[in-house]
Amino acid sequence: MTNAHGHHHTSDPVASMSPVEFWESRYGEADRIWTGSVNRVLADVAAGLTPGRALDLGCGEGGDAVWLAQQGWTVTGVDLSATAIERGRQAAVEVGIDPARLTLVAADLATWDTTERFDLVTCSFLHAWSVPLPRAEILTRATGFVAPGGHLLITSHASGPSWSDAEVHTGHDFPTPESELADLALDPDRWQVITSELRDRRTTAPDGTAATLSDVVTLVRRVP
Numbered sequence: 001m002t003n004a005h006g007h008h009h010t011s012d013p014v015a016s017m018s019p020v021e022f023w024e025s026r027y028g029e030a031d032r033i034w035t036g037s038v039n040r041v042l043a044d045v046a047a048g049l050t051p052g053r054a055l056d057l058g059c060g061e062g063g064d065a066v067w068l069a070q071q072g073w074t075v076t077g078v079d080l081s082a083t084a085i086e087r088g089r090q091a092a093v094e095v096g097i098d099p100a101r102l103t104l105v106a107a108d109l110a111t112w113d114t115t116e117r118f119d120l121v122t123c124s125f126l127h128a129w130s131v132p133l134p135r136a137e138i139l140t141r142a143t144g145f146v147a148p149g150g151h152l153l154i155t156s157h158a159s160g161p162s163w164s165d166a167e168v169h170t171g172h173d174f175p176t177p178e179s180e181l182a183d184l185a186l187d188p189d190r191w192q193v194i195t196s197e198l199r200d201r202r203t204t205a206p207d208g209t210a211a212t213l214s215d216v217v218t219l220v221r222r223v224p
């Protein structure tokens with residue numbers, strides 16, 4: 001998904017912001033900050049699965065969640081930003097998604113819980129550069145939401161894009177395929193690792209030039 005890394009606030013006020021304040025101000029910068037299109041990795045993975053129940057963690061403005069609903073999945077999306085969630089709801093109405101097919105929730109994934117179990121749990125680009133994010137904790141919790149036989153897909157930035165201000169990412173620990181798997185803390189008797197790799201993605205930089213980004217792609221399956 002095309003994003004606008006160059007636009008992250010780096011000035012001092014950010015240091016005192018809570019994660020909710022940070023993301024609300026980030027979403028407040030424009031009517032829409034992501035493209036609204038499905039992330040390529042998710043589209044590729046979902047193409048090989050039978051639609052069932054899906055959960056999108058850190059769903060932002062709902063590009064992936066709405067797409068999954070359009071493919072026949074019954075989808076729950078969770079994001080910290082109420083603004084982003086509201087945009088996702090609007091996007092769903094615009095393309096005529098049956099409201100029974102898509103539930104979008106504004107909540108903090110560090111504490112959000114559900115008794116539901118999902119055939120696909122997906123988490124695309126759950127990163128934060130300037131505010132705290134208990135990423136490993138959230139990813140470990142995510143494994144608990146997967147139904148027996150279900151899949152967990154995590155797509156992450158392996159590095160900052162070439163066009164972003166380097167200072168935004170200074171000190172940020174980008175995941176590697178190995179660190180991502182370690183964060184999941186999988187019981188090897190209960191999980192099968194299907195994909196754990198770096199994958200290049202062609203995209204367009206904000207100035208219109210072609211660029212290549214590297215994603216960490218982690219796909220695991222809970223044994224039936």
Ligand SMILES: C[S@@+](CC[C@H](N)C(=O)[O-])C[C@H]1O[C@@H](n2cnc3c(N)ncnc32)[C@H](O)[C@@H]1O
Pocket residue numbers: 001019023034039057058059060061063078079080081084107108109110123124125126127128133134
């Ligand atoms: C880089 S965006 C990715 C959005 C979307 N998955 C996509 O690919 O377009 C990261 C998202 O994570 C959300 N987020 C950050 N920390 C969170 C938390 N603790 N709980 C829930 N969502 C969180 C932000 O609000 C933001 O929408």
